[in-house]
Amino acid sequence: MMFKNGRGKKIALLVASLMTLMMLGGVVVQKQCAAEGSNDYDSIELFTDVLAIVKKSYVEEVDTKKLIYGAINGMLASLDPHSSFMPPDMYKEMRIDTKGSFGGLGIEITIKDGLLTVISPIEDTPAFRAGIKAGDQILKIEDKFTKDLTIMDAVKRMRGPKGTKVTLTIMREGFDKPKEFTLVRDIIQVKSVRYKTLDDGYGYVRIAQFQEKTDEDLSKALASLKQENGGSLKGLILDLRNDPGGLLDQAVKVADHFISDGLIVYTEGREKDSRMQFSARASGTEPNYPLVVLINSGSASASEIVAGALQDHKRAVIMGTQSFGKGSVQTIIPLSDESGLRLTTALYYTPSGRSIQAKGITPDIVVERAEIQATDRKEGHIREKDLENHFENEGKDKPENQAGKDKTPVHKIDEQLKGDYQVQRALDLLKGWEILKNINKD
Structure with missing residues (x-):
């Protein structure tokens, strides 16, 4: 021209x-x-x-800048679901996200098979409380169909002032037709690490998201758990379910807590800077107590790095269901006008060379999610005490056995975890591990 x-x-x-x-x-x-x-x-x-x-x-x-931004958006959208352009306001919010506080609904999203899909809801957020689940397809945000939206456009539409409402139209496996969920926006305060003693000697650590202080918070959690249990642990459950990922360096540091040497993860890309290896250090490694890692379809990216490394090193039993399968690395590049570029620059691989991109981590023990419901209903079985003229127990147990019976458990598991079938299965596995170890000693 x-x-x-x-x-x-x-x-x-x-x-x-x-x-x-x-x-x-x-x-x-x-x-x-x-x-x-x-x-x-x-x-x-x-x-x-x-x-x-x-x-x-x-x-x-x-406006020329609007045209340029639109062109860049289209260019990046043609690459993969995770590359995107962030205008100055979105770039600023992204940086806030990694610090664990931001406004919105609490949903991590991606584009899968051309549809806006939930990776996972973040715990204790409007999305989590409303029943949004990993794998849900978001067909509409208010009256706007999401088919032609970029991830950043979708995020922008879902964010807003605290107390305002937004309606999502959701399609889920098992739904006859799409359903509307009306959520009230809130300030999302994501607590990266939570922990609890489940039973004497058995700890539980939940990582909701890999943020700037996740490694520091995990160190404090493990120290507290050991202090609560006489200085050591018999076993630990590391819960990475519905953890959408986050910062790569934090995933490496979390895995390093449990691995004393060898490769944790490596990345491969076109540029020299995108080809990296991360290895464990001997200092600061946790004792070799039994470890169970829980994952599900909402476990993605950084959480898959941790699960994959611990599985390859045979340091943990991975339990739950297949993870999400996000095996790509995004580099955040600041631009001159305070906007930013999120660009896929590499694929990451587990220590054994597995790429989990679009595959995910396969659990060692598959345990589907289920609810445990207590019941007082008798099962109909006859026991010795039900027989007429049965002998009564006159308290002739040996002193040490009697002392064990009278002992009151120090720790009481909360109702949410008590009804969590996967956590209970993991705890049973850890206790069985301890029993077998003691049998072998005898």
């Missing part, structure tokens, strides 16, 4: 320069263009031609 005046040429040069600066700081793009010849220059010229036509002939006057 030929420009009719000098002003058109200046616009073209300005836009070309802007695009070069915004793509990874310019240096990489310039190298790429030089290496690949004139094709990239032709494409950029095509882009500037279209931009000039729109600026000149579109029915209404348009």
Whole structure:
């Protein structure tokens, strides 16, 4: 296309320069263009031609920056579900997210098979309390269909002031038709690590999300659990269910707590900087007590790194259901106008060389989610005490046995965990482990 005046040429040069600066700081793009010849220059010229036509002939006057942002959004959306452009306001919120406090509904989302899909709801958030589940497909946000929305557009629509409402139209396996869920926005305060003693010597640690202080919080949790249990643990449950991931370095540090040496995770990408290896250090490693890691379809990214590393090193039994399968690494690149680029730069691999991209981590023991309900109903079995003229127990137990019977448990498991079938199965496995160990000693 030929420009009719000098002003058109200046616009073209300005836009070309802007695009070069915004793509990874310019240096990489310039190298790429030089290496690949004139094709990239032709494409950029095509882009500037279209931009000039729109600026000149579109029915209404348009903002150049809005057009540029739209073009970058479209470019990144054509790559993969996790690469995206963040305007300044979204980039600022993303940085706040990793610190564990942000406004919205508490849903981690992705695009799967072309549909906006829930990776997992975050604990104790409006989404979690409303019953949103991993795997739910979000068809509409208010009256806007999500099919043509980017992830960032969807996030922007779901966020808003505390106390305001937003309606999501959800399709779920088992639903006859989509259902509407009306949620009230709140300030989301994500507590990364929670912990509890389940029984004497048996600890439980829940990691909800990998944030800046997850490693520090885990260290404190493990120290407290050991202090509560006489200085040591007989076993630990590490709960990574519905953990959507987060910071890679925090995943490495969490795995390092339980692995004394060897590879934790490595990444492979095109650029030298994206090819990295992370290994365990001997210092600060936890004692080799039995460990069960719980995962499910909402366990993604960083939580899969931890589960995969512990599984490959045979340090833990992985229990639950197949994880999400997000095996890609996103690099956050700040841009000159305070916007940001989230770009998939590598795939990560477990120590044995497994890529979990679109596959996930397969549990060693598959345990589906189920609810445990207490019942007072008699099962109909006859016991010795039901027989007429049975002998009464006159309290002739040996003193040590009697002392054991009269002992009151120090720790009482809370109702939520008591009804959690997967946690109870994990606890049974740890106790069985201890029993077998003692049998082998005898």
